[in-house]
Amino acid sequence: MNINVIEGGVTAPKGFLASGIHCGLKKNEESKDLALIYSEKPASAAGVFTSNKVKGAPIYVSKEHLSNGFAQAVIINSGNANTCNGDDGLGKAKRMSSSEAKALNINTEDVLVASTGVIGVPLNIKAIEQNVGKLTESLSKEGYKDASEAIMTTDTVKKELAINIEIGNKVITLGSMAKGSGMIEPNMCTMLAFITTDINISPTLLKEALKDSADVSFNRISVDGDQSTNDSLFILANGLAENDEITEKNENYYAFLEALKYISINLAKKMAQDGEGATKLLECKIIGANSEEDALLLSKSVINSSLVKTAMFGCDANWGRILCALGYSGVDFDPDKVNVYFESLAGSIIVCKNGSSVNFDEDEALKILKEKEILIKVELSIGDYEVSTWGCDLSYDYVKINGDYRS
Template sequence: MDINYIQGGVTSPQGFLASGIHCGLKKSTIKKDLALIYSEVPSNAAGVFTKNKVKGAPLYITKEHLLNKKARAIIVNSGNANTCNGEDGLKKAKKMAMLQAKELNIKTDDVLVASTGVIGVPLNIDAIKDGIPLLTKELAKEGYEDASSAIMTTDTFKKQLALEFYIGDVKITLGAMAKGSGMIEPNMGTMLSFITTDLDISPELLNEALKSSVKISYNRVSVDGDTSTNDMVLILANGLAKNDPITEKDEKYETFLNALNDLNIKLSKNIAKDGEGATKLIECKISGAKTEDDAVTLGKSIVNSNLVKTAIFGSDANWGRILCSLGYAQIDFDPNKVDVYFESCAGSIKVCEHGTSIEFNESKAKEILIQDEITIKVDLFLGDGNACVWGCDLSYDYVKINGDYRS
């Protein structure tokens, strides 16, 4: 299938508008902190949420509103996670939906809510209340840029994409925006992703496609091993492309799923690349594991290892740290069969064979590892289980950012 990436974001599909404003949740008046995505017609909707037992108030409200598998709007604030605020937090998350629904003249349960920012601080609902009229007024096709800015916290760049593909002779568009920089170990940090499409698809298959796609994209990212309290991925499909409705897992469904996977994997890599204080994206490819799940666990053990992450930061071909991280992953493998390679745009070099050292050119290894996108390739020679996971290096700036996050 042909996938064509285009300029744009969540408003690229037909019938979607967006906006982003500063309402006063962030101290800086030049930083936007409130975003809105709106479908001009009812949409089928689905979501995937954090596995952390401590969950932000918006997740409970959004899950409740998704029971009917429908939605028309998503309101998102940054600067405050609205987490660990008890009943008060739940009331404020619900009020966000109610206030936005009233302004849009739609039902409250057609509004989904998301928050990101500091945990354990009461949410300034008055600032949001005062901001919603302007937020709604600013809705526009061009609003995807402001909306993407408004969901950022420690992110250093906006993460948004749009693509087109065809089902038969009908053009389908997917748009998305995401944020995530620290506390990233999804299982679904704080990581948010919002996807829009004009595809006509049943809510059941939309939900199944999203869960399947999240499994091989966002759930294979780790920045620091911390699973956040507010992670969510939401998708709205409003059907305005007028394709024949997708109601079964046929070729049309697979075409959509492939496009969705491509989009989400690209966003996931951007999230990993923009990890707090990160200077390098780490892609870890595991092959030859007994199962795919084993490969994912082993890959995450590598990208979560602080010793591996700091070695990559220092462009040090210290492959022993990779074997060490494999060894404590509690997955069965034979250390005496493992091969390890480092790869980048500067080339590829084998640094370990059958679990032991081999002679390699240290200068060449340094040249490979000094690049800003590094691949660690591990062959286990045990089975057919393969997986690719993404992470980042660990720099001095990670400590600086998180040492004074609340200030």
Template sequence: MDFRFIDGTITTPQGFTGAAICGGIKEGNTTKKDIMMVKCDTLCNAAAVYTKNLVKSDAILVTQEHLKNGKAQAIVANSGNANTCNADGYKKASDVCKLCASTLNIAEDDVIVASTGVIGVPLPLEPFEQKLYLMKKMMSSENGSDCAEAIMTTDTVKKEMAMEMTIDGKTVTVGGIAKGSGMIHINMGTMLSFVTTDCAISSKMLEEALKEAVEDSYNMVSVDGDTSTNDTLAIMASGKAGNKEITTKNEDYKTFVAGLTEAFKSLAKQLAKDGEGATKLLICDVSGAKTKKDAVGVAKTVIGSSLVKTAMFGADANWGRVLCAIGYSGMDVDISKVKVTFKSEGGEVLVCENGAGVGFDEDEAKKVLVCDTVTIDIELNDGEGFAEAYGCDLTYDYVKINGDYRT
């Protein structure tokens, strides 16, 4: 497929500007940017997917209502407070949309709203009342990275990307940001991602493309097995690239989905690598499964295993933990056919074949596993199903971070 990653972020596609500021949402914060707005200069086709957790932020409920018509023009989001499990949560989320709409002179129901942070603490409106008008003056296509910073909580680095692809002879750009470090077990983790594109595509096809692209990217991420209450992935399309509008699942649609999937995978890997307390990115490739479902189930089970994750932290080639996870995954697997290889820039080491251990050099295995990206390659030798999942190691710092997260 003709796509390429470029330097850029959420405000790189044509038509989009953004701004971010410190509003002091969380008590004691006086410096970190914690409110962001992104606006398009035209009404966009839009779509979103959300957490499947039964406990949802009221921001999600408001956004779901606003996107019923498949249209949006702005995003407003905050970190430091999840606006979840609060008696006044829905009203507060609606009020934030009203303030954003009034500030940007757009319709209230064309605003996507999101929050991330501590659950069960009332969201203060004063920061939005005091800061949004200042942010309007700051709106620029150069501020995408600031927006990425504003949605960070325990994240240690910003997550952003931009890519170009060719559709109908036109250059189409996709830009995006994401946040998430803990409570990540995405199934549509706390995970927020906002994506923009200048592709001309109908609301219906945009929604279909989003759902397809999510399956092999965001939905294959697991940091700690906890599915967040606030997961939201929203996309807006300005149509300014000038391609013929995509209204059916034609070749242009397939190209867009393929590019969008790779864009999402880039952000998904960034999320996994920055898992709370993590020291390395783990990738689990599963091939030769009887079905795609079996491959997905095995990959996500292995990447989510606490015992596998701790072994990877210690650079211990404890392949038995991988086999154990495969065995309880609930998938249709013939263990006697399983082959496991650990791979990284430090080399590769075969540790299991035909469901049994093979001799290997522990020192060579250590060289492979100390690298900051490690692939657990699993061959099931039973079909054509393939899946790739993303996670991280489990360290002492994960407990430290989450032992006093609220206070």
């Protein structure tokens, strides 16, 4: 299957518009803080949310609105998470939805809500309500640019991707935008991600495809080990590509799933690469595990290790930290069979063989670790399963950013 990367973000598929404005939640008037995604017709819809026990108010509203498997719009604010605000927060999340529904002249239940920002601060709902008219009037095909900017918090770059594929002689388009830079830890993270598509698919299969794609993408990244209260992943499929509706797991379903995984993995990697204070994207690939679950636990353990992350920041080929992280993962394996490699565009080097040191060239290792994308490859040699997770290094700037986040 050919996957073609195209321009357009969340508005690339047929029938989708978007907008982003400044409404006053952020102090800086130049910073956009309110976004809207709109489908010109009701769409099959699904969501995946944080597994944190403490959840933002918008999650409860969006879960309820997704119960029938359909939606037509998503309103998103940055600058305030609307979390830990009790009934006040829940009421304001509902008001976000109802005010946008009124502006669009659609049912309140067809509007999803997402928020990101500081936890425990009351949401200025009046600033949102007073600006939903402007937000709605600003909807356009070009609005994906403003929308992706409006959802950013500590992100340093916008995260967008659009692709198309061919299914049943029809061109199917998927668009997306996401935010996430800190408080990133599976399962789901301080991330918001929005995927739009014009494919015609049943709500049941759309929900299943979204979960499967999240499991191999967003749930396999980590920046700092802190799991957020507000992570939300939404997908809307409005059927305007006019393919025969996908109602069973046939060839067309799996082609769509492959495309969905492609876009999800690429967005997830963009988040990991843009981790707060990060200078490098890290991938840990576990090869030869006894099960996928074991491989995932081992890979997460390495990618989450502060000592591994700081070693990568310092370009230090300290492979002992990797074995240490594998050892406390809780997974049973044979340390005497482990091989460790560092790889990048500058080359590949083995630094540990059969659980012991090898006489490797430190200068060569330094050259490899100076690159912006580093692969930590671990061979267990005990099974047939492999898994990759993604993260970033840990720099001085991470502490600076998070030391005065509320300032």
